[in-house]
Amino acid sequence: MGNPEKEGSVTDWAFIREYLPMYQEAAILTVRIGFLGIAISIVVGLLCSAAQYFKVPVLRAIVAVYVEFSRNTPLLVQLFFIYYGLPKIGIPTDAEMCGVIGLAFLGGSYMAEAFRSGLEAIEPIQMESSLSLGMTGAQAMRYVILPQAVSISVPAFMANVIFLLKETSVFSAISLMDLMFTAKDLIGLYYKTTESLFLLVVFYLLILLPISILGSLLERRLRYAGFGA
Amino acid sequence: MPDLGLEVLFKGKNMARILGGLGVALQISLVSVCISIPLGILLGALMTWKNPVTKAILRLYLEIIRIMPQMVLLFLVYFGTTRAFGWDLSGEASAIIVFTLWGTAEMSDLVRGALISIPVHQYESSAALGLTKAQTYLYIIIPQTIRRLIPLSINLITRMIKTTSLILMIGVVEVLKVAQQIIEANRMASPNAAFGVYLTVLVLYFIACWPISMLAKYLEKRWR
Numbered sequence: 259m260g261n262p263e264k265e266g267s268v269t270d271w272a273f274i275r276e277y278l279p280m281y282q283e284a285a286i287l288t289v290r291i292g293f294l295g296i297a298i299s300i301v302v303g304l305l306c307s308a309a310q311y312f313k314v315p316v317l318r319a320i321v322a323v324y325v326e327f328s329r330n331t332p333l334l335v336q337l338f339f340i341y342y343g344l345p346k347i348g349i350p351t352d353a354e355m356c357g358v359i360g361l362a363f364l365g366g367s368y369m370a371e372a373f374r375s376g377l378e379a380i381e382p383i384q385m386e387s388s389l390s391l392g393m394t395g396a397q398a399m400r401y402v403i404l405p406q407a408v409s410i411s412v413p414a415f416m417a418n419v420i421f422l423l424k425e426t427s428v429f430s431a432i433s434l435m436d437l438m439f440t441a442k443d444l445i446g447l448y449y450k451t452t453e454s455l456f457l458l459v460v461f462y463l464l465i466l467l468p469i470s471i472l473g474s475l476l477e478r479r480l481r482y483a484g485f486g487a
Numbered sequence: 488m489p490d491l492g493l494e495v496l497f498k499g500k501n502m503a504r505i506l507g508g509l510g511v512a513l514q515i516s517l518v519s520v521c522i523s524i525p526l527g528i529l530l531g532a533l534m535t536w537k538n539p540v541t542k543a544i545l546r547l548y549l550e551i552i553r554i555m556p557q558m559v560l561l562f563l564v565y566f567g568t569t570r571a572f573g574w575d576l577s578g579e580a581s582a583i584i585v586f587t588l589w590g591t592a593e594m595s596d597l598v599r600g601a602l603i604s605i606p607v608h609q610y611e612s613s614a615a616l617g618l619t620k621a622q623t624y625l626y627i628i629i630p631q632t633i634r635r636l637i638p639l640s641i642n643l644i645t646r647m648i649k650t651t652s653l654i655l656m657i658g659v660v661e662v663l664k665v666a667q668q669i670i671e672a673n674r675m676a677s678p679n680a681a682f683g684v685y686l687t688v689l690v691l692y693f694i695a696c697w698p699i700s701m702l703a704k705y706l707e708k709r710w711r
Contacts, residue, residue: 326697326700327693330645330649330692330693331649331689331692331693331696332649332651334653335663335688335689338663338666338685338688339682339686339688342681342685343681343682343683343685345681346491346681424557425556426556427556427558430558430656438558438559438562438656445566451570452567452570455566455567458559459555459559462554462556462559470554
């Protein structure tokens with residue numbers, strides 16, 4: 259064996275080919291947990307923003323506490339608490355479920371804020387005008403408020419999706435075999451640092467780049483939807 | 488009522504150790520913030536230049552940093568650069584490098600956003616009133632930019648603090664690592680320590696970040 263420094267500087271393509279399938283599996287896990295978590299956070303976010311918009315008593319206060327708590331603590335610590343802490347008081351969790359719940363817990367509050375800011379951006383006069391035109395409350399929501407609110411929320415929503423997908427990188431801490439875990443494992447096992455990190459970056463780009471591009475396209479498209487702006 | 492494992496915190500110096508760990512995390516984020524804010528302001532101002540070359544380079548830097556999860560950046564610097572360049576980098580140093588690179592990118596985008604949000608007629612009106620270029624910036628543009636910028640940069644601080652929890656993964660002994668050590672050391676005496684200790688860490692992070700977020704929200708509302 260020669261000088262390890264020297265070996266590191268030559269990219270080992272055979273190694274990359276050999277471990278490509280492993281990364282592929284890890285990427286699928288990352289994407290699966292990511293999208294499941296994001297889907298649940300959208301539901302949580304919709305419910306929370308609805309509770310705040312319609313000023314539902316009690317529920318509104320609970321939502322406010324949840325949003326503040328979840329937004330002001332790191333996902334990694336939330337995951338540790340869910341994964342290692344909750345089983346101690348008799349709530350069993352397995353790693354994958356824990357990842358989804360953790361992501362949904364964090365994402366729910368971010369989504370709620372995105373939707374709420376969209377709804378709040380529509381001035382009350384729009385609702386009042388719709389009602390005075392003889393629309394019912396539901397019609398006003400459906401035809402006047404929501405279309406505008408949605409197009410206002412889209413940039414924040416897309417930013418959240420990308421943010422949450424990036425946050426999935428902490429799942430390796432609760433021993434989920436995601437991309438980070440695979441990379442760290444291979445670095446530890448074979449010292450193929452350059453190759454492992456190269457694959458890591460490539461796979462994250464494969465996941466994140468299309469969504470990021472989609473986000474900016476969508477944003478540009480929706481800019482036409484606003485009136486007078 | 489099951490045992491919540493909170494008693495571990497009051498044993499020996501455990502609470503002080505946890506707070507010390509939080510101190511490490513806060514220190515790293517503070518150092519990174521202090522470097523990234525001036526750098527970000529500089530780069531953000533450069534981004535509004537018309538020069539296509541600087542624009543392209545800065546844009547590329549911003550996009551590369553933004554699209555990668557911070558954890559990947561940490562790995563790239565901590566494992567990747569040490570291997571590629573053969574230097575020795577401690578976990579703390581890598582963390583500061585990564586968070587500074589990231590914070591600078593985020594800050595520069597905030598600055599750029601704030602600068603271009605000032606309508607052109609503000610510049611034109613100042614010129615029409617006979618203000619020089621320097622006066623326009625000093626009295627008209629910069630005060631408005633700062634008002635828009637301060638709440639956003641305060642939010643960046645809380646994001647930075649939350650992100651420092653990741654440095655556990657590159658072997659820095661911060662609050663989460665200390666919590667792990669305490670739980671390990673007491674696994675016989677109080678097997679439920681994981682619940683109480685991790686809950687405490689969650690609450691500590693909340694106490695560190697929440698007032699800062701509130702301040703940002705308050706300023707945003709007040710200066711609108």
